Amino acid sequence: MLLNPLPVTTTVRNNGFYEPFLYRDWQYPYGARNPSENPPSSIRHSERGPIDQIERASEPKYLCLAETMRIFNVAQWRKDHVSGMAMEYVFVSYTSQHFRTTDDYMMLHAIGKHAAEAAQVKFYWVGCSCLGSPEEVEENVWRISDVIRGAFQVVVAVAGPIGMKQPGRLLDNLLRDWGNRVWILPELFLSPEHDDIRIHTVNRSLDRRSQIEECLSTPPDQINRRNFSRFWEDDKNVGQLIDHYEGSVILSQLELVITALRCLGARHTTQYLPGDLSYALMGLLRQRPNAWKSDSAFQAFARLSLANDSNRLLERLICLLPESPFAPWYSFKDYWEASLWDIHPRTQVCGIGKNDTIILDGARAANIRWKSFDRVILRGNDTVRRTIVRLTLSFSFLFLPMAIMLLAIGTNLTSQQGSGGKSPLLQAIGGTMLGIVALICLFSPIMVNWLYNGKVWAAQPWFFGIEGYVPLDQIERHLFAVDMGRLSWSTTASPLSKHDVLQHPYHKDYCEGQNPSSYQDVAARIERALRSGASEDKVFTLVDTYTMTVTLFTAVKPPVAVLCCGGEGGMQRALLCSYDWTDSTLYRETVLRMETRAY
Numbered sequence: 001m002l003l004n005p006l007p008v009t010t011t012v013r014n015n016g017f018y019e020p021f022l023y024r025d026w027q028y029p030y031g032a033r034n035p036s037e038n039p040p041s042s043i044r045h046s047e048r049g050p051i052d053q054i055e056r057a058s059e060p061k062y063l064c065l066a067e068t069m070r071i072f073n074v075a076q077w078r079k080d081h082v083s084g085m086a087m088e089y090v091f092v093s094y095t096s097q098h099f100r101t102t103d104d105y106m107m108l109h110a111i112g113k114h115a116a117e118a119a120q121v122k123f124y125w126v127g128c129s130c131l132g133s134p135e136e137v138e139e140n141v142w143r144i145s146d147v148i149r150g151a152f153q154v155v156v157a158v159a160g161p162i163g164m165k166q167p168g169r170l171l172d173n174l175l176r177d178w179g180n181r182v183w184i185l186p187e188l189f190l191s192p193e194h195d196d197i198r199i200h201t202v203n204r205s206l207d208r209r210s211q212i213e214e215c216l217s218t219p220p221d222q223i224n225r226r227n228f229s230r231f232w233e234d235d236k237n238v239g240q241l242i243d244h245y246e247g248s249v250i251l252s253q254l255e256l257v258i259t260a261l262r263c264l265g266a267r268h269t270t271q272y273l274p275g276d277l278s279y280a281l282m283g284l285l286r287q288r289p290n291a292w293k294s295d296s297a298f299q300a301f302a303r304l305s306l307a308n309d310s311n312r313l314l315e316r317l318i319c320l321l322p323e324s325p326f327a328p329w330y331s332f333k334d335y336w337e338a339s340l341w342d343i344h345p346r347t348q349v350c351g352i353g354k355n356d357t358i359i360l361d362g363a364r365a366a367n368i369r370w371k372s373f374d375r376v377i378l379r380g381n382d383t384v385r386r387t388i389v390r391l392t393l394s395f396s397f398l399f400l401p402m403a404i405m406l407l408a409i410g411t412n413l414t415s416q417q418g419s420g421g422k423s424p425l426l427q428a429i430g431g432t433m434l435g436i437v438a439l440i441c442l443f444s445p446i447m448v449n450w451l452y453n454g455k456v457w458a459a460q461p462w463f464f465g466i467e468g469y470v471p472l473d474q475i476e477r478h479l480f481a482v483d484m485g486r487l488s489w490s491t492t493a494s495p496l497s498k499h500d501v502l503q504h505p506y507h508k509d510y511c512e513g514q515n516p517s518s519y520q521d522v523a524a525r526i527e528r529a530l531r532s533g534a535s536e537d538k539v540f541t542l543v544d545t546y547t548m549t550v551t552l553f554t555a556v557k558p559p560v561a562v563l564c565c566g567g568e569g570g571m572q573r574a575l576l577c578s579y580d581w582t583d584s585t586l587y588r589e590t591v592l593r594m595e596t597r598a599y
Contacts, residue, residue, distance in 0.1 A: 012377055018366035018461040018546070021561040025584065029351035029359055030299065033306050037351065053307060054288045057146040062130040063089055063123040066116035069109045071129050089123035090115045091151035093187045095178050096270075098159040098202075105129065107212055108157055111200045114216050115155040125151065142291060144183075145190055145283030154191035155220065159202035171201060171221065176231045182269035182280045185238075188228055189245045189284065196222040237263050254311040254341055260284050261301075261330045275300025277330070298329055298356045306349070314358060315345030319566040319573035321495075321591035335495055336593065338568050345566040357585055364564040368463040368542070368576075373478050376545045377460040389447045396440045399433045406430030453484060461546035463562055469517055469526045470541050472550060479545070487543070487550050489513035492571070493592045494553035496522050496539075516552045525554065542576075547595050555589035564594070572596050 014020065028039045064071050074087060092112045099108055105128040112124035125147055131140045148154065158174040179185055191197060198220040202211050225246070229238040237259050243249040244256060251259060264280055273279065273293060278300035282288040287307040295303070305313045320343075321335040332340060351359035410426035440447070466475075473483040480486065491499035491513045498519055502510035516522040529539040537554040544551070559576035563586075566573045571593040577586040 012460055014461075016458070016461070018463060018562075019369065021365035021367045021563075023365065023561070023579075023586070025353075025359060027353075027584065030354050031303050031306075032351040032359075033349070054142050054282075054290055056288075057143040059087055059150055060089070060125055060130060060147045061136070061140055061143075062132055063087065063125055064109065064112060064129060066113045066122055066124055069113055087123060088121040088152040089125050089150075090119055090121060091148055091154045091187070091191075092124060092126040092157055093154055093178075093184065094127070094157040095181050095184055097177055097181070098174070099128070099157065103208060104159070107159075107202060107215070110212055110216065111155065111157050115153070115198065115200070115220075119153045121152050138291070142279065142283075142288065145186060148187050148190040151192060153195055153198070154187065155198045155200060157200045157202065159204055161203070161205045171199070172231060174201065175199065175223075175228070179228065179231055180267050182264050182267045182276060185263060185267060186280060186283050188225065188238075189241050191225060193225065193246050196224050197228070198222055232266075234263055234266050252311065252341070253309055254313060254316075256284070257281070257305070257308075257310055257313060258332050258340060262332065265328065265330045273300075277301070278304050296356055299352055301330070302349075302352045302358060306352070311341075312345050312348075313340065314349040315347055316340040316343040316566065318349075318358070318360075318575065318588070319343045319345065319568070319591065336492070336569075343566045343568045343573060346572075347565045353585070355583070355585070360563075360565070363575075366461075366463055366562045368465045368558075368560055368562060370465045370558060370560075373464055374462060375460075376462060376479055378456050378480075379458040386451055389451050392440065393444070393447060393451070396437060399437045399440075403430045403433035403437060406433065456486060456548070459545050459548065462543070464543040464545070465558060466541040466543070467538065467558065468529070468541065469539055469552060471517075472515075475541075475543060475550060479543075487548050489515055490549045490551040493549070493551040493594060494590065496525070496552045496554065498522070513549070522552070529554070542592075544594070547597065549595070551592060553590055553592060557587070557589060559589045561586065562592075562594075567596060568593070570596065 029037060032038050059074055061074060062071055063074055063077075077087075090112060092108055092115065094108060099105065105126075108126050108128055112126050116122065116124040127144070131137045156175070156178060158171070158178050160170065160174045160177075179188065188197075199222070200215055200220045201218075202215050204211070206214060225242055226239075229235040229242060232238055240249070240251065240259050241256075241263065244251045260281055261277070264277055269276055269280075273291060273295065274297050275291065275295040277297055278295075279291050281301075282304050285304070285308050287304075289303045289307045291300070292303075302314060317329075317332070317340065320332065320338070320340070322331070323333050323335050327333065346364070347360050347362045349358050350361045353359050406426045407430035410424070410430060472487045472489070476483045476485075476487055490497050491511055496516045498514040498516050499511050500514050501508075502512040517526060525537075526539050529537065532538050535556060537556060538558075539552065539554055540558060542551045542553065553576070555576065555578070557578040560579050561577050563575040563577060564572050565575055572595070574592045574594045575588050576590050576592060578589050579586055
């Protein structure tokens with residue numbers, strides 16, 4: 001090193017970028033954003049694309065005539081009667097939890113007839129009879145939202161044992177049961193806003209004949225749509241949706257989808273298809289893709305999101321870190337309590353894959369090196385002191401042979417000519433040069449420290465992965481051969497990260513990352529991870545040499561890639577993914593918050 005000290009600046013790898021993660025998906029998607037990318041020999045090429053949508057119905061396909069309680073086809077009715085006549089009708093809303101037998105259905109028809117006559121319209125619509133033949137039921141179910149939008153009035157039918165004591169409280173319970181169904185709640189939001197909703201209550205404590213007589217003879221309760229939210233625990237979310245559809249407080253498309261999905265996810269349904277939750281949601285949105293029986297719950301939602309201008313909801317959703325690995329995907333709860341609109345995506349979801357996966361395009365991906373540390377090239381400024389030290393160390397090897405040669409010549413001349421002549425001068429010069437070499441050798445450790453120490457202005461970007469917890473000093477010794485305090489713990493990168501106020505007399509209120517293992521809860525997780533099973537969380541350490549930070553995080557499998565997919569709060573969201581070669585799929589293990597400059 002004294003003969004040839006290496007410069008601080010050396011040839012960099014990958015033009016100064018991270019090690020690339022070379023990955024590309026060659027499979028056909030389950031559903032592509034662009035239908036031309038679907039398999040040409042498959043039915044999906046013509047039908048399976050987000051543009052394949054359910055057409056909106058301008059009017060119901062079937063209605064009931066209030067005068068005779070007879071079901072008729074609306075299209076045929078228009079052919080037989082005056083064209084252009086307004087088909088005003090009353091929509092009867094009910095839940096199968098209250099009405100499920102043939103007698104119950106007859107009671108619903110009686111309520112519909114009575115409500116239509118009271119509203120002075122000729123028709124009514126009730127789901128038990130107006131969905132058509134068994135072959136038409138599924139198609140007409142997806143268009144119920146259009147039927148509600150076109151209704152002149154919406155009435156609600158509930159049934160239950162009602163006693164003489166506290167009938168109002170029992171009615172509240174019945175309405176709570178009515179609105180706790182997934183398919184019923186949208187009927188509240190889409191009901192006409194010009195009129196209160198009328199509640200017809202059937203008293204199950206009476207016999208069948210008395211039930212009908214009392215229900216029709218008793219004036220229905222009238223409740224304004226704004227007052228329905230008090231019946232349910234998620235009253236705030238329900239109230240926001242009611243305000244939105246009344247036009248008093250308009251939600252953005254992103255807020256609408258999130259709020260509606262949270263409301264629907266908190267309700268019950270008898271599953272017909274795995275994607276029922278999303279199919280109920282699509283009645284509230286403009287674009288409605290056709291229902292596929294092969295859809296899972298997430299696939300149905302992903303197709304719905306791609307079909308609508310949902311403000312890149314899926315791209316934002318993948319950047320969230322769930323509070324629990326078992327949380328449902330529609331909870332939209334982030335560990336760092338960020339909302340979806342706080343995240344600015346930098347990628348695009350270009351398709352839907354199999355097994356609840358998505359196809360991502362445009363993500364910045366970097367490889368994580370696990371097998372060993374590699375050389376990290378550092379770059380610093382060439383200061384005056386560093387230049388002098390480098391020149392001194394580079395030319396010091398010339399002083400030693402010159403000093404020896406001058407001393408030898410001077411000694412030889414002295415032996416031949418005595419003490420006269422130039423021999424004492426040569427010996428003095430040689431001795432001085434030898435002393436300089438000795439001083440350089442003596443102070444070489446300090447000079448080398450001056451040469452290679454100091455502020456690092458740039459470093460070769462690497463991601464190094466280590467299983468378990470490793471102290472910073474040990475990591476630095478393996479990377480730089482000496483602990484110089486260059487690495488620091490990240491502040492808010494992972495749920496295990498800790499930070500506090502920097503204790504410095506000149507820097508107050510500075511945020512400083514702390515050693516996570518010094519906190520009792522993290523230390524317990526590290527100890528527990530040492531005995532974890534194959535499917536349990538393990539503790540890993542990620543070293544980022546570009547930002548000189550170290551992050552402790554947990555994951556079930558060691559991630560092999562870092563995908564930068566969005567930004568939030570001055571940081572970027574990075575997905576740490578493991579790779580399954582059997583199905584060529586990246587699985588998100590965790591999400592970290594990294595500095596924006598590590599992009």
